[in-house]
Amino acid sequence: MENYTTYKPEWAPSDAGKEFACQVMSGIDEVGHPSEPGPARFVRKQYTVDDYVEGVLRGDRMMLAKAITLIESNAPKHFALGQEILQRLLPHTGNSVRVGITGVPGAGKSTFIEALGNYLCNLGKKVAVLAVDPSSSVSKGSILGDKTRMETLSKRSDAFIRPSPSGGTLGGVNRKSRETMLLCEAAGFDTILVETVGVGQSETAVRSMVDFFLVVVLTGAGDDLQGIKKGVIETADAILVNKADGANKQKALVTRSEYEQVLHYLRPVVEGWAPKAYTCSALNGEGIAEIWDVVMTFMDIMEKRGSLQSRRQQQTLDWVWQMTEEQLRSEILNNPAVIARTAEVREEIVHNRLSATQAAQALLDTIRVEVRKS
Ligand SMILES: Nc1nc2c(ncn2[C@@H]2O[C@H](COP(=O)(O)OP(=O)(O)OP(=O)(O)O)[C@@H](O)[C@H]2O)c(=O)[nH]1
Ligand SMILES: [Mg+2]
Known part of the structure; x- marks a missing residue:
């Protein structure tokens, strides 16, 4: 059968024989999208938020796994989609x-x-x-x-x-x-x-x-x-x-x-x-x-x-606060004005020109100005 022949991938050692374990089986034919000219390629089904929500609620394991993959993704597009799905599922x-x-x-x-x-x-x-x-x-x-x-x-x-x-x-x-x-x-x-x-x-x-x-x-x-x-x-x-x-x-x-x-x-x-x-x-x-x-x-x-309900609510609130703090901290530490001021303050400290309290005050002043700007 033609479809079941194998070929040796480029990265296989040149002296690898037919028995090389990493020969790749030729797969199904690639499917081109009828409306798109050009070389054939795979078409991946685009699921909507509704598809995910309904899938998860019916206990469809594949849709659950896909939804988790979105939640785990660091790509902004996936992140937003994952959060939308999660929000819809929260009541359940x-x-x-x-x-x-x-x-x-x-x-x-x-x-x-x-x-x-x-x-x-x-x-x-x-x-x-x-x-x-x-x-x-x-x-x-x-x-x-x-x-x-x-x-x-x-x-x-x-x-x-x-x-x-x-x-x-x-x-x-x-x-x-x-x-x-x-x-x-x-x-x-x-x-x-x-x-x-x-x-x-x-x-x-x-x-x-x-x-x-x-x-x-x-x-x-x-x-x-x-x-x-x-x-x-x-x-x-x-x-x-x-x-x-x-x-x-x-x-x-x-x-x-x-x-x-x-x-x-x-x-x-x-x-x-x-x-x-x-x-x-x-x-x-x-x-x-x-x-x-x-x-x-x-x-x-x-x-x-x-106490079960109240404990879970407290856990969620703690978690919200923790995420907010982490984000805030990272935004402050990456702010160019704050970075510049930190360098100046360090210099002043090294030369004993500012007390620690004054240095903290100076940094806080810069942070407050930046917060007002944003
Ligand atoms: N005799 C005996 N051996 C056990 C028992 N439970 C686990 N083991 C053995 O202990 C070893 C470690 O077990 P795991 O379940 O992998 O331990 P774990 O805590 O999940 O380990 P990590 O995921 O690496 O942190 C395995 O070889 C198990 O077969 C038990 O109740 N009795
Ligand atoms: Mg383990």
Whole structure:
């Protein structure tokens, strides 16, 4: 068959034989647009905002993925379109349980998410798994790893796995993940699991976008709490000692009580909820149902107290403020007049001609003039 012959791409080594793995199969014929003369080329369907909104609302995974791609794009045109779609979908968001999962690399977060995700799908839930990992584009790329580690979950029609958006600042990744979460909710996913590695600042970002924050740890906590910052433990709604299986089970129980001790002395983040430590084996599934019961109990309490709504609203308001601050800061720092004045002020400081307070005042005067101009 003519169509199925292969050709060797230009970049293949010249001595590569027929068996070279990167031979490219000739694809379908290119389709030219009938109204446009000239060489034939592919015609890509242009979707309207309505197409996206309706697609997402019907739970069409392809349209959901496309909408997320727009949200993740840094191109101004896509950005505007993504925001318009998001705005239309906002009334359909919020109907999910949002759980953040953090822990040191190798703690078993992805394995746990796969086990929990499968458990929830079996209960008839629709599960979306997202990742916040601003370092993934430079480091080992946990994206690929997660796709293979969550192999059974990724094949299910009631689960949706979206690796972390590649590249960008934490602020950018943060925005993309929050908005992706909202799109998934609009598409009918009732459980959102957000994985993030428990080093750096991404766990703080995840903490502020979820209802329940779960910290996955390993046995043998010892004194140093395995490099997990104390601050992370303080914001946990539960601690889960993973890999409580085989010879490790006994040790896991000891670790659990060590964490219970630590938690006992911490002031609870959420009123009416005392975080506790649990054990599980993501590998054999023990303790998975129990930890989900804990999440459900938490959600019940929050809803009964009316604090779920208010907490989510506060999270959104904090987020709005944070984005505004970041933008403002960047606009100020990039303003040519401010840059010039900063250089002058630096000179004055170096020669002890201005006090720090006067220098700050001088910069503020320039900033105020610039703000009035804009
Ligand atoms: N014995 C045992 N091994 C486990 C368990 N959970 C995970 N593992 C193993 O621990 C290793 C790391 O698991 P992952 O799920 O990839 O860990 P992670 O926290 O997602 O790691 P990063 O994404 O790299 O931060 C894998 O080899 C898993 O098979 C468990 O419950 N028991
Ligand atoms: Mg992982």
